[in-house]
Amino acid sequence: MTHATAFTPAEIGGLARRIDRPVVLVGLMGVGKSTVGRRLAALLDTDFIDVDEEIERAADRSVSEIFEAHGELYFRAGERRVIARLVEEGHGVIATGGGAFVDPETRALILDRAIAVWLDCDIDTLVERTARRDSRPLLRKGDPRAILTQLKDQRGDAYAEAQVHVVTDDAPHTETALSVLSAIDAWL
Ligand code: S3P
DSSP states (O other): OOOOOOOOHHHHHHHHHHOOSOEEEEOOTTSOHHHHHHHHHHHHTOOEEEHHHHHHHHHTSOHHHHHHHHOHHHHHHHHHHHHHHHHHHTOSEEEOOTTGGGSHHHHHHHHHHSEEEEEEOOHHHHHHHHTTOOOOGGGGGSOHHHHHHHHHHHHHHHHTTSSEEEEOTTOOHHHHHHHHHHHHHHHO
């Protein structure tokens, strides 16, 4: 577990120069990967890209529509291709969808070419945050709390392979972005 630390702008600049690979945020739906990612990229003065948004742009459909029209396997294949491209392009901060890092090929690529940061939090917070938007096809299949609990259990070992682990719980996203910076600083 990492606690937020105050950084001076010069310290953040120094850290940004030491980060020579994309920072890739992984973890369950609702943990805050996209919002934290945007704030992290702003702090590091680098670019931010969201994998789900890139998939939607490439397919010209929402993630829900892709799941509905073609199923999860088709979505996963597109997700794998998009992540490979984004890592190759060398973006500063990349937020993945919750299932991406569970794919062995994607996980190996991210671990080899990027810094994986696992954002982790308690189920109550995930349930509360995911309830705000109905954009997640996997949570429509039943009780969101039961599904998130099961996914946390199934995916935990894969997420634990990330180089950096940050437990956020219900901390504000700006604080989490600073916790990510300290955790990367400690890891580098
Ligand atoms: C998924 C997470 C979603 C999206 C898709 C599947 C998952 O992204 O990629 O609905 O398998 O956990 P977020 O984690 O950004 O919600």
